[in-house]
Amino acid sequence: MWETVAPFREAIDAIKEAGGGASRLCYQCGLCDAVCPWNRVSTFSMRSIVRQSTFGLAEVESEDIWRCTTCAKCPQRCPRGVETVEVGIALRRIASGAGIVPAPVRIVGASLAAEGNPLGEERKKRSDWATGLPVNAFTEQTEILYFPCCYLSYDPRLQKVAAATAAILNKAGVDFGILESTGCCGESIRKTGHEGLFKRLARDNIVAFVENGVKKVLVSSPHCYHAIKNEYSEFKVNFEVVHISQYLFQLINEGRLEPARAYGKKVAYHDPCYLGRHNGIYDEPREVLGKIPGLELVEMADAREDSLCCGGGGGRIWMDTPRGERLSGLRLEQAIESGADVLATACPYCITNFEDSRLALPDSEAIEIKDITEIILEVI
Ligand code: SF4
Numbered sequence: 001m002w003e004t005v006a007p008f009r010e011a012i013d014a015i016k017e018a019g020g021g022a023s024r025l026c027y028q029c030g031l032c033d034a035v036c037p038w039n040r041v042s043t044f045s046m047r048s049i050v051r052q053s054t055f056g057l058a059e060v061e062s063e064d065i066w067r068c069t070t071c072a073k074c075p076q077r078c079p080r081g082v083e084t085v086e087v088g089i090a091l092r093r094i095a096s097g098a099g100i101v102p103a104p105v106r107i108v109g110a111s112l113a114a115e116g117n118p119l120g121e122e123r124k125k126r127s128d129w130a131t132g133l134p135v136n137a138f139t140e141q142t143e144i145l146y147f148p149c150c151y152l153s154y155d156p157r158l159q160k161v162a163a164a165t166a167a168i169l170n171k172a173g174v175d176f177g178i179l180e181s182t183g184c185c186g187e188s189i190r191k192t193g194h195e196g197l198f199k200r201l202a203r204d205n206i207v208a209f210v211e212n213g214v215k216k217v218l219v220s221s222p223h224c225y226h227a228i229k230n231e232y233s234e235f236k237v238n239f240e241v242v243h244i245s246q247y248l249f250q251l252i253n254e255g256r257l258e259p260a261r262a263y264g265k266k267v268a269y270h271d272p273c274y275l276g277r278h279n280g281i282y283d284e285p286r287e288v289l290g291k292i293p294g295l296e297l298v299e300m301a302d303a304r305e306d307s308l309c310c311g312g313g314g315g316r317i318w319m320d321t322p323r324g325e326r327l328s329g330l331r332l333e334q335a336i337e338s339g340a341d342v343l344a345t346a347c348p349y350c351i352t353n354f355e356d357s358r359l360a361l362p363d364s365e366a367i368e369i370k371d372i373t374e375i376i377l378e379v380i
């Protein structure tokens with residue numbers, strides 16, 4: 001059903017106010033649709049969403065405004081500099097303000113508000129992943145705060161990545177600690193248009209950082225990296241933030257970590273959208289893998305700036321996508337075609353989606369899915 005979110009002029013102003021004003025620059029060339037990964041598995045038109053926004057019309061009840069993964073592929077290509085991702089988020093802000101939100105996002109929002117994580121888990125169990133591991137609580141004297149995201153804290157598959165990270169940091173003699181009083185970074189819920197909830201989550205983390213004297217934050221998730229580096233600065237704070245792929249590169253170069261054992265497998269590296277296109281980190285993860293003896297690094301189709309989104313950004317990690325339309329399924333096909341034994345990446349959403357699609361393969365043993373920390377732990 002086509003709906004006018006408000007009579008024309010008011011709607012145009014509402015979209016502008018919500019961050020979608022750049023849509024007027026669009027000349028409807030359709031390049032955004034040509035590069036959008038959704039059009040490889042189904043049909044979706046960002047061009048049409050931008051068009052609707054220009055005229056103050058929006059189908060806010062449609063599933064379409066929730067489709068964009070904010071992968072940043074189309075704004076990178078738009079010849080008119082339209083901030084397409086912002087236009088889409090602006091419509092979601094209007095929809096969520098009107099209470100028109102997909103059920104999974106509503107449930108996640110309630111969990112984030114009550115427990116500070118999207119997984120319906122208890123806040124007090126956030127640090128349970130570290131029980132029995134040599135991981136200290138952060139104090140003012142600790143050099144680095146390790147900030148594992150909600151998925152690494154609670155999800156059994158991703159807890160292995162948190163444990164691998166802690167083991168590597170200990171092996172390299174890094175002075176790090178964790179803070180139980182932190183919660184979700186808020187990046188993905190913001191992209192679903194829930195600005196107030198994002199601000200609350202961000203403020204809670206900033207207060208915890210400041211009260212505990214945090215200066216440097218090490219993250220495993222590109223989404224946490226993006227939030228703390230680029231979005232928390234809106235609160236007039238500035239923390240040094242490092243993604244684990246950058247930090248591994250540094251530790252190896254400083255001689256604090258030595259990938260000495262051979263890893264005789266072909267590895268394809270997948271660039272997560274929020275590490276690559278959103279933050280320009282393409283080389284360090286490849287350099288880290290390239291330092292491992294015996295490891296053969298292969299490139300898939302759609303690498304680096306052209307990377308194929310896993311389908312998990314923009315809150316899509318919480319929404320259901322029919323099996324035949326999953327971008328992660330397409331990415332696995334590309335990885336297998338490249339001859340890789342292992343699909344490596346550096347993002348919890350990518351791992352979640354790839355593991356899910358791996359289980360749907362006719363032979364689920366055809367390829368392994370690994371975070372780069374899990375590979376490094378095997379060779380040091
Ligand atoms: S690529 Fe840019 S100018 Fe072309 S249709 Fe998309 S938003 Fe409009």
Ligand code: SF4
Nearest residue numbers: 036068069071072074
């Ligand atoms: S940001 Fe990515 S998913 Fe969203 S419309 Fe553009 S290309 Fe498609």
